[in-house]
Each structure stands twice: as structure tokens, then as C-alpha cells.
Amino acid sequence: MMENHLRILVVDDQSSVRELLKAVLESDGHEVEVAPEGESGVEKLADGFHDLVIMDIRMPGISGIEALGRMKKASPDCGVVMMTAYASVETAVEAMKLGAFDYITKPIDIDEVHSVVSRFADESSRVPEEKPPEIEPSSDIVGASVAIREVLELARRVATSDAAVLILGESGTGKELIAHEVHRASPREHKPFVAVNCSAIPGGLLESELFGHEKGAFTGAGRQKRGRFELAAGGTIFLDEIGDMSSELQAKLLRFLQDHTLQRVGGSVDITVDVRIVAATNRDLDAAVADGSFREDLYFRLNVVTIAIPPLRDRKEDIPLLVEHFLKKHAEKGRKPKRMSPKAMRVMMNYDWPGNVRELENAIHRAVVLSRGETVFPEQLPAKLQSVPDSEVDREKTGMTIREMERDIIIKTLAQTEGNRTHAAKILGISRRTLQNKIKEYEIES
Secondary structure (H helix, E strand, O other): OEOOEOEEEEEOOOHHHHHHHHHHHHHOOOEEEEEOOHHHHHHHHHHOOOOEEEEEOOOOOOOHHHHHHHHHHHOOOOEEEEEEOOOOOHHHHHHHHOOOOEEEEOOOOHHHHHHHHHHHHHHHHOOOOOOOOOOOOOOOOOOOOHHHHHHHHHHHHHOOOOOOEEEEOOOOOOHHHHHHHHHHOOOOOOOOEEEEEOOOOOHHHHHHHHHOEOOOOOOOOOOOEOOHHHHOOOOEEEEEOHHHOOHHHHHHHHHHHHHOEEOOEOOOOOEEOOOEEEEEEOOOHHHHHHOOOOOHHHHHHHOOEEEEOOOHHHOHHHHHHHHHHHHHHOOOOOOOOOEEOHHHHHHHHHOOOOOHHHHHHHHHHHHHHHOOOOEEOHHHOOHHHHOOOHHHHOOOHHHOOHHHHHHHHHHHHHHHOOOOHHHHHHHHOOOHHHHHHHHHHOOOOO
16 A cells, blocks of 8 residues: 555445445545445455455345455455444444444445545554553553552562562552562562461461471470471561561561571571561551551661552552453353443442452452343442442542543533434544544443
8 A cells, every 4th residue: 555545345235325435535546446245345355455345234145244254354454444324333333343444324424434534544554653661461460550550660670689578558459469579570489478467367376377386385386387487488478467566576577687587486496597578567657666566676677668559549540450350350150251331330430449459359249249131230339339429420520530531521422422423523523433442442331
């Protein structure tokens, strides 16, 4: 293709349409062939090279949809624009999903034909922009926001050292996943990763759990036991909710950080262990140091590198990705993942998620279980999400992100035009193709 001149195949059972399009397109400098129905159109495409096919959806013999499928198999790079005389355009949307470049409506609007063909010529001749290098994705961490990418980048940078890492974040933000990422990106990757929730183990047992004990150290200690530090030798130990550790255990942990030696409960022998410590808390450790409940010297030892995970309410652009991830994760075995209705997604986007990603996953799991059809509606979401007042769901635009505002405007305009995308695009002042891309980007249902 040179200078945006195209070889175009027009497929329509109406001779008047074929002749009109042939005349219009040839006057623009394009080379045009015609075919009276789908079967001959497929054959013409197979016999020669074409850049673009403009084809009616409803024709005698094979339908335009069937012809489209065969054409895309025979010539994947050939663009196809569908024509439809029906106002609902549902079949045309189906064609877009099967790979059609765009569609135009009948009666033929010459300006619309010029616009669609011109856009196809421009997009076909455009040299793809070089994309910036992306951070290697993690199978466990879902998100594309700047905030989560910065967290991942910092985790991977610090992973190459043995420095202690302190992860801060509210409950449910994924602190253990980030600890796993530090381990996965480190030279210790093939050694153990051992996680301990310091708030989940009673204080009297936590010391034995971490450092182990000798036989007879206390009632019930019938044999020697290695602690989590020894089990993590060569790898990483993740101490979650470190802020809940007793002052006595804080002193033992400080000693280990200083010389990497420990003594089992009831023992007197120093045991050297090579292990990397990653700690996490949802507490304000600065305040805990100030009130004396957390040792200042231990805080500085742990806080060599701090990774702060933002709450979900501060990275709402990740919510659609997380929703899709959890819909797939909790889909019934062998069943296609369910999808969110636009209204349900709107509710999800406007809720503040005090329980963060953990709460979101629980909400999706519940919705998947309660939903009988293929779509999740607001009534299947937890009651506290459904009870978000209208004033918050339809809050002032100044309280919305640009993405939320744009999605909201597109949804309302589509509702106003009863789903007519050509009309909606004109109201919005954008091309129909741009609107189509936005609908796909924001996962807006017809």
C-alpha cells in the first residue's frame, strides 16, 4: 500500500450499493472490486490481495458474519468494515468482536464512508510507537497503576541486597505478596520463604515458634524443635504484624539482627543462621516508638528500606483488573468466568474498600456464589456496598478521577442515545472508533 491508496473489495447483494461505493472510492484514488454475495467475496479475497473489505451483514447465501470469519482466517491482516441497515446494530457489534475494523449504517452516508476508510488507511500506514519497557509481571500481584508499579519496582531493587525491609500498609493491601516478591526477585529465590503472623500466635508461644526450643524447656516440650528462623535458613523470613511483638521478643529479634545468632528456648548454645528479614505492620511504628511500646533501636534496624503499599482507595484504577482477576480465580471449575454489570462495577469503583484487596476478593467470591447467571449485579454484592448513598455514587465531578469521570460520561451518553454509538460519538465530539476503544478499555457493556 502506497500513499494510503487501498485495494478495496465491496461485497453487497444490492447493485446500487456496489456501484455507489465503487464510484465514491475510485474517485478517492482507491482500486475497487465488487462481489454480489458472501461466497464470491470470500473467493475474490482468496484469489488476490486486498487491504480492506466493505461488506453487508445480511445477504443471500452465507451471512456477512460467516464471510467475515472465513476472510479473517484467509487474510488476517485485511481490514473488514461491515454495513448494516438495522438500528440495533447488535450483529455489527458481534462482528467487531470477531475482528471487524468498524461498521457503517445504511442508508449509506458518504461522509461516514470517507471517514471510516480514511481512518483505516491512517491506522494501517502508521508505524507502531515503541513502547517503554515494562516491569516483568508477577503472577500474584495484580495492578497497572503508577502507585503499584512503583511499589513493585522498589521491591525488586531492594531484593538484590540483604538489607532488612519494612513493609507498611493497611490490612488487606497485600503486604505478604510484596514480601514474596522481594524473595522471588532475590538470589535467595530457591531457598525457603517462611511467613509468621506475629499477632496470630499467643505471646507465650511466639518465642518458641520463632527461635525453637530444647527438649524439656517447658511443660510439653517433649523433644527438640527448630524454630522458623532455622527453617528459613538461606532464604527469607517474613514477620507480619511485627508491631504486635512483645518487648521481650523485640530484644531477642534485635540481637539476631545484630549478629545473626539465636538461642533456642531452654538452650545456651548460639546458633548462627543466614536469613533475610522482611517485616510488615499496619501500625504506626513512629507512634509506637514514641509511646514506648516498640523499641527505637529495633525500629531503625528493621527500617533500612521501607515499602509503603497504598490503600486500594488511592489506586482505584486497579479495581477493574482486580475484579477480572478474582472473577477468573473464583469461577466454577470448567465454567466461563462471570462478568460485572456496569452498575455493579460502578458500585465497586465508588466504594472506599476499608478492607482493601482482601475485602474486594471476598466481595467477588460472594457475588460469584450468589449469582445464578453469567452477570454479577449490585444486589449480589455485600449489603454495605449496596447501601452506598446515591449522593456518593453520583458524587460531584470534582471528587472523581479523570478515568471515572470519562467512564461515567460515556455510560450516560450511551444511555441517552439508547446505545447508538455513532450518535454518542458525535455528542462526545470523538470518532466512533475512539468511542469503541474507550468502551473496551472501561469494560462498558452494551
